[in-house]
Amino acid sequence: MHGLTALELARIQFGFTVSFHILFPAITIGLACFLAFLEARWLYTKDTVYRTLYQFWIKIFALNFGMGVVSGLVMAYEFGTNWSGFSQFAGASPDRC
Secondary structure, three states, rough: OOOHHHHHEEEEHHHHHHHHHHHHHHHHHHHHHHHHHHHHHHHHHHHHHHHHHHHHHHHHHHHHHHHHHHHHHHHHHHHHHHHHHHHHHHHHOOOOO
């Protein structure tokens, strides 16, 4: 396929996975701050609008967190298979401990 080797295709796939995965931690961190704000406003004002918004966004937060975990596991596996030489060099080895 266009003269690409299996290693090059695997690294292109890894690049796609990393690009897809980074969205989830970024959105999760932002949503965590937003959820803390909504919870604080609800506790301060006792306005049910904030509680309703919190209950809506917490579901999206949970889904986003789960997708981040799943894509992170795939990314870790791909990192180990695509860059095993680098992982062996950069990781802790028994003779370095």
